[in-house]
Amino acid sequence: MASATGVGASVRRKEDLRFITGKGQYTDDINLKDQAFAYFLRSPHPHAKIKSINTAKAAKMAGVVGIYTSVDVAKDKIGGLICGWGITSKDGSAMKAGPHPILAEGKVRYVGDHVAVVVADTKEQAKAAAAAIQVSYETLAHVVDAAKAMTSKVQVHDVAPDNRVFNWGLGNEAETDAAFKRAAHVTKLDIINNRLIPNAMEPRAAIGAYDAGTESYTLYTTSQNPHVARLVISAFHGLAPEHKLRVIAPDVGGGFGSKIFIYAEEVVCVWASKHAGRPVKWTGDRSEAFLADAHGRDHVTKAELATDANGKIIGLRVHTIAAMGAYLSTFSAAVPTYLYGTLLSGQYNIPAVYVTVDAVYTNTAPVDAYRGAGRPEATYVVERLVETAARELREDPAEFRRKNFVTQFPHQTPVIMCYDVGDYGAALDKALAMSDYKNFASRKAESAKNGKLRGVGLSAYIEACGIAPSAAVGSLGAGVGLWESAEVRVNPIGTVEILTGSHSHGQGHETTFAQLVSDRLGVDINSVSIVHGDTDKVQMGMGTYGSRSGAVGMHAISKALDKVVAKAKKVAAAVMEASADDVVFQDGSFTVKGTDKKMAFGEVALQSYLGHKFNSSEIEIGLKESAFHDPANFVFPAGVHICEVEVDPDTGHTTIAAYTCVDDFGNLINPMIVEGQVHGGIAQGIGQALLEGCIYDEESGQLLTGSFMDYAMPRAGYMPNLADFKLGFTCTPCPTNPMGIKGCGEAGAIGSPPAVINAITNAIGVREISMPATPLTVWNAMQASGMKKAAE
Amino acid sequence: MHSISLALNGKPVHGQVEGRTLLVEFIRESRGLTGTHVGCDTSQCGACVVSVNGKAVKSCTVFAVACDGAEITTIEGLAKGVDLHPMQVAFKEHHGLQCGFCTPGMIMASIDIVKRHGKSVDEETIRRELSGNICRCTGYHNIVKAVQAGAANM
Numbered sequence: 001m002a003s004a005t006g007v008g009a010s011v012r013r014k015e016d017l018r019f020i021t022g023k024g025q026y027t028d029d030i031n032l033k034d035q036a037f038a039y040f041l042r043s044p045h046p047h048a049k050i051k052s053i054n055t056a057k058a059a060k061m062a063g064v065v066g067i068y069t070s071v072d073v074a075k076d077k078i079g080g081l082i083c084g085w086g087i088t089s090k091d092g093s094a095m096k097a098g099p100h101p102i103l104a105e106g107k108v109r110y111v112g113d114h115v116a117v118v119v120a121d122t123k124e125q126a127k128a129a130a131a132a133i134q135v136s137y138e139t140l141a142h143v144v145d146a147a148k149a150m151t152s153k154v155q156v157h158d159v160a161p162d163n164r165v166f167n168w169g170l171g172n173e174a175e176t177d178a179a180f181k182r183a184a185h186v187t188k189l190d191i192i193n194n195r196l197i198p199n200a201m202e203p204r205a206a207i208g209a210y211d212a213g214t215e216s217y218t219l220y221t222t223s224q225n226p227h228v229a230r231l232v233i234s235a236f237h238g239l240a241p242e243h244k245l246r247v248i249a250p251d252v253g254g255g256f257g258s259k260i261f262i263y264a265e266e267v268v269c270v271w272a273s274k275h276a277g278r279p280v281k282w283t284g285d286r287s288e289a290f291l292a293d294a295h296g297r298d299h300v301t302k303a304e305l306a307t308d309a310n311g312k313i314i315g316l317r318v319h320t321i322a323a324m325g326a327y328l329s330t331f332s333a334a335v336p337t338y339l340y341g342t343l344l345s346g347q348y349n350i351p352a353v354y355v356t357v358d359a360v361y362t363n364t365a366p367v368d369a370y371r372g373a374g375r376p377e378a379t380y381v382v383e384r385l386v387e388t389a390a391r392e393l394r395e396d397p398a399e400f401r402r403k404n405f406v407t408q409f410p411h412q413t414p415v416i417m418c419y420d421v422g423d424y425g426a427a428l429d430k431a432l433a434m435s436d437y438k439n440f441a442s443r444k445a446e447s448a449k450n451g452k453l454r455g456v457g458l459s460a461y462i463e464a465c466g467i468a469p470s471a472a473v474g475s476l477g478a479g480v481g482l483w484e485s486a487e488v489r490v491n492p493i494g495t496v497e498i499l500t501g502s503h504s505h506g507q508g509h510e511t512t513f514a515q516l517v518s519d520r521l522g523v524d525i526n527s528v529s530i531v532h533g534d535t536d537k538v539q540m541g542m543g544t545y546g547s548r549s550g551a552v553g554m555h556a557i558s559k560a561l562d563k564v565v566a567k568a569k570k571v572a573a574a575v576m577e578a579s580a581d582d583v584v585f586q587d588g589s590f591t592v593k594g595t596d597k598k599m600a601f602g603e604v605a606l607q608s609y610l611g612h613k614f615n616s617s618e619i620e621i622g623l624k625e626s627a628f629h630d631p632a633n634f635v636f637p638a639g640v641h642i643c644e645v646e647v648d649p650d651t652g653h654t655t656i657a658a659y660t661c662v663d664d665f666g667n668l669i670n671p672m673i674v675e676g677q678v679h680g681g682i683a684q685g686i687g688q689a690l691l692e693g694c695i696y697d698e699e700s701g702q703l704l705t706g707s708f709m710d711y712a713m714p715r716a717g718y719m720p721n722l723a724d725f726k727l728g729f730t731c732t733p734c735p736t737n738p739m740g741i742k743g744c745g746e747a748g749a750i751g752s753p754p755a756v757i758n759a760i761t762n763a764i765g766v767r768e769i770s771m772p773a774t775p776l777t778v779w780n781a782m783q784a785s786g787m788k789k790a791a792e
Numbered sequence: 793m794h795s796i797s798l799a800l801n802g803k804p805v806h807g808q809v810e811g812r813t814l815l816v817e818f819i820r821e822s823r824g825l826t827g828t829h830v831g832c833d834t835s836q837c838g839a840c841v842v843s844v845n846g847k848a849v850k851s852c853t854v855f856a857v858a859c860d861g862a863e864i865t866t867i868e869g870l871a872k873g874v875d876l877h878p879m880q881v882a883f884k885e886h887h888g889l890q891c892g893f894c895t896p897g898m899i900m901a902s903i904d905i906v907k908r909h910g911k912s913v914d915e916e917t918i919r920r921e922l923s924g925n926i927c928r929c930t931g932y933h934n935i936v937k938a939v940q941a942g943a944a945n946m
């Protein structure tokens with residue numbers, strides 16, 4: 001039976017007190033003595049040669065400490081930004097990575113590209129001086145549309161004459177072609193996965209500080225993975241060796257992927273701090289976040305699904321053009337490949353799958369992982385196709401899915417993944433029951449009475465978290481291992497500090513990790529603290545993204561806890577004069593089998609440090625253990641979303657009338673936090689489906705959606721009402737970690753967009769509609785199909 | 793430069809500000825109260841909401857000089873010692889926050905909603921009234937629950 005603060009309990013979060021009282025410490029809340037401020041001069045052009053940069057006038061302006069350009073970067077031999085995942089094209093060639101200098105060298109490639117940086121006493125002075133820098137540009141033709149990149153005369157990078165970064169393929173091509181030849185029915189869709197701007201509410205920020213006395217640097221930064229930032233800044237930018245660079249990511253105000261990457265601004269702050277002889281602080285404006293944070297999605301896809309005469313899926317063929325933007329961001333190449341193609345089998349038993357991906361440069365901000373990263377794109381393709389196929393075959397979309405579900409585990413798909421465990425039918429049943437699917441017709445009739453068109457849409461998603469094992473991802477092109485580290489420090493009085501290489505940016509690790517420790521060591525949850533986000537405190541770690549911190553991060557903690565318990569048993573045995581084999585540890589006490597001898601965990605901790613009652617040449621003093629964990633496989637969360645919408649036929653306005661989501665995340669550590677993750681993910685998915693779309697003007701190459709006034713974010717009113725938003729869970733415990741958990745951070749954003757779009761197409765009786773399904777888009781679709789008339 | 797005097801969380805504060813200094817800059821930079829956040833530059837997100845003379849105001853959208861003589865309460869001024877405001881308690885109890893960045897503004901705006909609409913403010917009103925506050929983490933579901941619960945206890 002779980003304790004009130006143990007695994008499985010909805011423990012209220014330990015981190016909340018500081019946030020609800022305004023005592024959180026985000027990067028911009030930190031101010032160092034004598035700090036100066038950086039302001040970046042950004043390119044106003046999507047594509048241009050830089051003929052000259054004249055900083056003479058600006059340099060003389062009040063408060064200016066220094067102005068730096070690519071000339072200074074070259075002088076100091078500061079390396080460029082890197083893409084940490086190399087993709088090999090079908091023809092065996094390496095991906096074509098163009099240079100990505102921290103300050104533009106000779107050319108700018110997107111609106112917002114970094115041209116120069118001004119460091120001054122105040123932000124205002126830096127900004128004013130930046131405006132006085134004279135840059136002479138020779139504008140070049142540009143391309144912003146992914147679909148046109150390969151045929152455009154524009155060349156974004158010299159290394160890629162047709163703007164193609166790679167042409168990648170996965171699956172069994174010949175078998176897939178054969179499946180389509182013998183198919184009884186083929187369903188085809190042209191799909192655009194709209195470009196999104198992540199917009200974590202905390203804008204990115206960084207403070208670089210150089211200590212001349214120790215010749216070392218400190219970087220405070222809004223990062224999901226400070227150790228990786230340190231590694232890259234050391235190894236690739238060459239600013240300082242790792243032991244001379246401390247990276248601290250304090251409280252981080254949301255990330256959703258956008259704070260995984262190593263950006264020019266943070267590297268520049270570190271570098272400039274030595275030149276300036278003062279700490280250099282940069283805090284991005286929201287406008288800069290729109291321009292220069294890595295964006296997400298932006299796929300153009302042709303997809304087809306083959307079914308046999310019994311309505312069984314026999315093949316899936318997909319071709320995708322994936323925008324990479326003007327430069328390859330840190331993990332960008334992995335997103336439309338190994339995080340996308342590998343999930344195209346969905347929850348279905350599909351014998352033949354083949355996908356090809358052309359990744360292309362465009363004159364836009366870089367595109368990289370955004371909540372779900374590749375998996376939402378895959379799910380959208382599969383679930384739009386499956387729903388459309390069911391409708392074409394006049395089968396109930398739920399039953400069509402069910403009859404094609406994978407039911408035997410483990411299941412090897414044709415696209416690398418081996419699903420370990422699941423029960424897709426159980427989640428479907430539960431979702432159908434919770435949403436009262438069978439009575440949809442009566443709700444539709446009710447809506448019709450109010451002049452509204454009601455529709456229902458399903459989505460049965462699967463995703464993969466905890467990318468692993470390291471050797472496997474290495475063979476697929478990853479530049480890093482994807483393990484996690486943990487250290488458990490038991491203090492002499494029995495309180496516990498957990499040092500973890502994962503890092504929370506809203507996920508509540510300080511609570512969930514402590515729940516595990518509290519359960520395992522039998523200590524009070526308030527006697528456990530979680531230390532993260534500081535490379536000087538925590539040994540190497542890989543950070544938080546890809547819903548990995550539970551399955552991978554906690555597994556490392558679990559391993560270290562095992563070692564602590566084993567060591568403590570030895571100490572307890574020595575103190576109680578028993579054999580370690582006879583010592584049992586349960587509910588926080590060590591007992592000796594068959595006796596009434598007993599020691600509390602805290603007493604054993606103290607004895608470990610006293611060393612009075614055991615031979616310290618046999619048992620080492622202290623109680624502190626660490627572990628690295630490299631998972632054996634991915635974990636595979638899966639579930640079913642059912643969305644009901646109401647469309648106003650007069651305006652095309654869509655309301656989410658009801659939303660049901662059933663997830664199998666294996667065991668839950670903290671259901672309250674898990675539900676919060678699902679709510680948030682679904683809000684982002686509803687945002688993608690109904691509201692959000694990043695638009696670059698084709699003619700000018702300018703970002704048209706550059707603020708919250710032009711880029712529609714989901715607000716409270718867009719979400720379903722409390723009573724109409726239902727979450728449920730099924731559970732097949734994950735076999736590859738001792739907690740039996742999967743990942744829950746991204747699933748909501750992965751499963752929801754196709755459910756919403758399937759509901760809208762059902763409501764208005766059209767086959768296709770593009771995201772975001774704004775009122776105008778929906779209204780136009782109704783006009784085109786004659787639906788409006790029929791509704792009248 | 794202009795001299796201003798105001799009451800910040802019940803304490804008298806005097807300062808010199810430029811005409812262009814925003815209230816949020818004054819609060820964060822001059823007074824070191826960093827609980828009030830800046831999430832945008834177009835007055836859209838509400839991360840910066842504080843109370844000025846009893847009314848919720850986006851502090852990125854008023855000049856500090858315009859607040860001369862005002863009584864200002866920020867998130868730091870809500871609790872009475874260790875006694876949290878009922879709205880703060882409700883946000884924690886109902887998991888109305890994840891990364892916490894929007895939270896101070898959400899709490900300040902929510903208290904104002906309850907002041908204007910009463911303890912039994914309905915869900916639709918809460919959602920409509922929160923349209924000037926963006927949260928990217930929670931999907932608002934638990935925020936709405938928290939506001940209802942906080943309202944009942946105010």
Ligand code: FES
Nearest residue numbers: 831836837838852
């Ligand atoms: S910072 Fe004031 S509304 Fe966004």
Ligand code: FES
Nearest residue numbers: 890891894927929
């Ligand atoms: S809790 Fe992160 S933005 Fe609201």
